[in-house]
Amino acid sequence: MARLCASADVPEGEVRQVDLGDGRVLAVYRLDGAVFATDDLCSHGDASLADGEIENGQIVCPYHMGTFDIRTGEPTGAPCSIAIRTYAVVEQGGEIMLAP
Numbered sequence: 001m002a003r004l005c006a007s008a009d010v011p012e013g014e015v016r017q018v019d020l021g022d023g024r025v026l027a028v029y030r031l032d033g034a035v036f037a038t039d040d041l042c043s044h045g046d047a048s049l050a051d052g053e054i055e056n057g058q059i060v061c062p063y064h065m066g067t068f069d070i071r072t073g074e075p076t077g078a079p080c081s082i083a084i085r086t087y088a089v090v091e092q093g094g095e096i097m098l099a100p
């Protein structure tokens with residue numbers, strides 16, 4: 001399983017960018033104690049979602065303030081209309097990893 005970061009790197013209600021070094025750059029979130037991951041790149045433009053704010057389970061893109069549901073990747077607010085990819089993650093022994 002690919003390690004993303006330490007559990008402590010993603011406090012409740014926050015998001016962190018993780019570069020896997022293989023071309024994939026993810027945004028890793030913690031919501032209500034659970035960890036989620038999506039592509040970091042907004043589907044609307046060249047913005048890092050990890051630089052955005054979390055509001056009601058959604059990530060607000062810092063560029064045009066479009067939003068995505070963190071759990072599903074579905075766009076929830078204009079101008080975003082294309083879903084971002086989500087990744088299954090597991091948290092174990094103080095580490096956050098991509099699920100196999």
Ligand code: FES
Nearest residue numbers: 042045061064066
């Ligand atoms: S780049 Fe994200 S909403 Fe435009």
